[in-house]
Amino acid sequence: xxxxxxxxxxxxxxxxxxxxxxxxxxxxxxxxxxxxxxxxxxxxxxxxxxxxxxxxxxxxxxxxxxxxxxxxxxxxxxxxxxxxxxxxxxxxxxxxxxxxxxxxxxxxxxxxxxx
Numbered sequence: 663x664x665x666x667x668x669x670x671x672x673x674x675x676x677x678x679x680x681x682x683x684x685x686x687x688x689x690x691x692x693x694x695x696x697x698x699x700x701x702x703x704x705x706x707x708x709x710x711x712x713x714x715x716x717x718x719x720x721x722x723x724x725x726x727x728x729x730x731x732x733x734x735x736x737x738x739x740x741x742x743x744x745x746x747x748x749x750x751x752x753x754x755x756x757x758x759x760x761x762x763x764x765x766x767x768x769x770x771x772x773x774x775x776x777x
Contacts, residue, residue, distance in 0.1 A: 680746050684721030688767055689744050689760075690733075691719040693752070696759035697737070708732045 679685060694704055701719075705712040708729060717723045725733070734741050740751035749760050 682721070683718070683724040685747070686724050686744060687719045687721040688764065689747055690715075690725075692760045692763035692767065693739060693743065693756070694719075695763050696756050699737075704733075704737075707736050 694701070699707075701712045701715045704710075705715050709732070710725075710729065714723075718725050730741070730744065733739050733744070740748070742748035742751040743760075749757055752760060
């Protein structure tokens with residue numbers, strides 16, 4: 663029996679979680695902060711509005727593919743890091759910083775969800 667593409671798209675997969683706007687936004691924020699960039703620095707570097715960057719970082723939307731490629735090339739951000747969470751693709755000095763930022767986001771989200 664074959665499964666229709668429509669049915670397959672509704673199944674849960676870990677990769678879908680990895681690519682969710684929230685997951686991409688969390689990694690973008692962690693990378694930006696670990697890199698010492700303000701939202702305005704990232705916005706100016708890729709020609710986007712700072713409010714749009716905020717929307718991405720909070721998971722309310724996700725950057726388009728062309729915008730992501732601009733981030734990858736302008737800031738030497740490895741695509742595997744942003745899209746799939748492969749922080750080991752980052753330069754060595756950023757790995758512990760991004761890990762710490764993600765841990766801080768986890769703590770903030772856990773605190774907020776308990777209130």
